[in-house]
Amino acid sequence: MSDFLLYDYLMIYSDEKYTKKIKAIEIEKFFIEILEFNKISNLKFSKMINDELIIATGLLAESEGSYAFYTLEGIKEINLIEIDIPQKMNIEIEESILEIANAIASKFSWIVDERR
Template identity: 50%
Template sequence: MFDYISVHSNDYTKKIKSMVLEQYLTRNVGFTKISHLTFCKEINGKLVRLTGIPANPDGSYAFNTLNGIEEVNLIEIDVPRYIDDTIELAISGIASSIAKEFSWIIDDDHGLN
């Protein structure tokens, strides 16, 4: 099992503004902003963390801080350890709603059973 689910633009070329992502996650999906491009939401007693990331065309990335980043093309949803079916279904729904909203894709190796 993986530690996160990746949702990203096809071939990492389409980017979204960080403010657009923030507004969607806080208003539509119920996440709370922790810091720039980092969000969390409690689901059935587990804290789910989500991060917006600027990635290279191959999906790799390296950064010291997300401060100042204005566009992202990758979102990682951290999957907590020892989740139940309710949490798994909720996280899958979050990933699907993000993919649908921005016309992005969910990695095949998505971190859930």
């Protein structure tokens, strides 16, 4: 098992200063059609992997990566995605999450946070 367990989520972001943004509708289409997630609400998606619910959330972060929100409604562009790490992690789930993160990073030329 990797250091993945030290964090509650994995981040995928646009660039070091969070300047590149993608439209919310574009990421929604990618999550639903390509990654086969279900839409929970605006910019929030879920998928079952090995009987564990995986949640991904699209966010709009400031230049240093911080954010605060009460609702994701009305957000039209994002520059950060967080994938929640389930408590019952195993190697298959970890590999699946990394595959999802790398697919997002590849599609949008984003960065998977490797700081673990």
